[in-house]
Amino acid sequence: MTDFQQRSEKSTTFTEWLRDCNRENWDAATGHRFIDELFAGSVDDKVLAHYLVQDYQFIDRFVALLGAAIASADRFESRVRLARFAAMITSDEATYFIRSFDHLGVPEKHRTQPQLTAPTRAFQELMKEAAETQNYALCLSVLVVAEWLYLSWAERAHAALPPKFIHAEWITLHNNEGFTDFVHWLCAELDRTGPMQDAATQQRSADLFRRAVSLERDFFDHVYTPLQYD
Numbered sequence: 605m606t607d608f609q610q611r612s613e614k615s616t617t618f619t620e621w622l623r624d625c626n627r628e629n630w631d632a633a634t635g636h637r638f639i640d641e642l643f644a645g646s647v648d649d650k651v652l653a654h655y656l657v658q659d660y661q662f663i664d665r666f667v668a669l670l671g672a673a674i675a676s677a678d679r680f681e682s683r684v685r686l687a688r689f690a691a692m693i694t695s696d697e698a699t700y701f702i703r704s705f706d707h708l709g710v711p712e713k714h715r716t717q718p719q720l721t722a723p724t725r726a727f728q729e730l731m732k733e734a735a736e737t738q739n740y741a742l743c744l745s746v747l748v749v750a751e752w753l754y755l756s757w758a759e760r761a762h763a764a765l766p767p768k769f770i771h772a773e774w775i776t777l778h779n780n781e782g783f784t785d786f787v788h789w790l791c792a793e794l795d796r797t798g799p800m801q802d803a804a805t806q807q808r809s810a811d812l813f814r815r816a817v818s819l820e821r822d823f824f825d826h827v828y829t830p831l832q833y834d
């Protein structure tokens with residue numbers, strides 16, 4: 605009996621099944637020390653600068669992945685929804701990075717051409733791999749992790765926001781009504797299209813999802829050995 609046959613006998617959705625198959629890394633990422641310190645407003649500035657410098661390097665590949673999803677989507681309304689999200693990523697979120705770099709004193713050279721760490725390079729390559737499939741469900745398999753995992757850590761019930769914008773705004777960018785609605789829609793799109801794929805493609809979807817969750821955990825882990833950005 606295949607994993608997919610086993611999944612079909614359960615009541616969970618395709619995305620819930622993918623997450624549950626990666627529960628250890630998922631929970632380690634969403635409950636990470638970095639997230640605890642972010643909510644407390646106690647992240648060391650060098651750690652936060654390292655996190656943001658490396659995370660900023662994802663935007664180009666992430667937008668390219670969104671473009672591949674737009675191109676391969678099977679519905680016009682899906683293309684429109686993804687295009688609107690791409691516009692937000694390149695405006696509101698990009699502006700936050702620039703303001704944070706200014707606040708933390710990150711030099712221009714490290715904003716545009718920093719030394720890339722192994723987790724950063726690996727995640728860039730994963731996004732590139734997913735985009736090059738030109739398969740909507742496979743593009744979604746990485747996009748869902750990138751957005752759903754962040755919504756999951758940002759949704760902390762009754763948690764007060766820290767006083768500094770560099771901490772608070774990163775939380776609110778990933779915990780607001782618009783973002784929540786988009787993530788739920790994104791998961792619904794993978795729930796709709798994932799099970800329609802043949803067994804080999806579903807297996808690749810599961811592999812892309814697994815690697816993305818593992819890299820999210822690796823990325824949070826590695827920010828505590830920050831590079832120098834003088």
